[in-house]
Amino acid sequence: MKSYLDFEKPIAELDARIEELRKTADGSDLDIETEIAKLSDKSQAMLASSYSKLTPWQKTQVARHPLRPHFVDYVKLAFTDFVPLGGDRLYGEDSAIQGGFARLGDRRVMLIGHEKGNDTATRIKHNFGMAKPEGYRKAIRLMEMASRFGLPVVTLVDTAGAFPGIEAEERGQAEAIARSTEACLALGVPMVAAIVGEGGSGGAIAIAAANKVLMLEHSVYSVISPEGASSILWRTPEKAADAATAMKVTAQDLHELNVIDGIVAEPLGGAHRDPEATAAALARAIGRELDALRPLSSAALVRQREDRFLAIGSL
Structure with missing residues (x-):
């Protein structure tokens, strides 16, 4: 089932017309088939034109699209032999962050990422991808395990931010995020992070302080949501597009x-229109980065990571 964003309404109307014509066509009316072909070409042209000039706010909408592929989709489409590992060995299991052993082609990796869920039940189960302290402590445990076994770490980031509830603060949310970021920076194995949807605040950087950071074309990465920044700067969320x-x-x-x-x-029109092609492209990009990092020693990997982040913002 297709789902259109606000700025895609003209495309939605055209596609609806195409579907109506297809229902009336009986396979013998060449005029209808010709009209369908013309309208399909026009729809694709409109889609290409629209996505070639997306505003930052429109890209944010695409990054949040309800049908955009999530961690569980990439596990199925880009990785094999996934063995999920759970629990932080301290408090409990947090389903907002998933992780475990996996293979990317012929490479064994530790795969960690946010999972938002794709319907009401799974979104509640995964807390909309907003992790609590036990989620970040689980990520730390898995990164340390990867280091012991000499496995590279791959993370898929897709969260609006860490869970802001009082119970998370009571269990040390800020400390857990800081420790997870520290664990990333101290890893003696290669680490590649990919922002596949939203990369929100400390909830994202906690598993994204990697040797190489990639982003899908229509993903977003920021210290605060546009709505949050708008509320702080203009005292209203209505300025989210400007933010x-x-x-x-x-x-x-x-x-x-x-x-x-x-x-x-x-793919044209965003990852949600062709998850398989998106996953294949992402797998190739991550694989190239892992292969480039493979010759580096543990000390060189840590130094490269440190230099990379210290250089951000320098003139």
């Missing part, structure tokens, strides 16, 4: 600023 532009949240802006290392192209 998104000012914060430079897009992959293109962040690549130009050297905050990220590469952009992975998405």
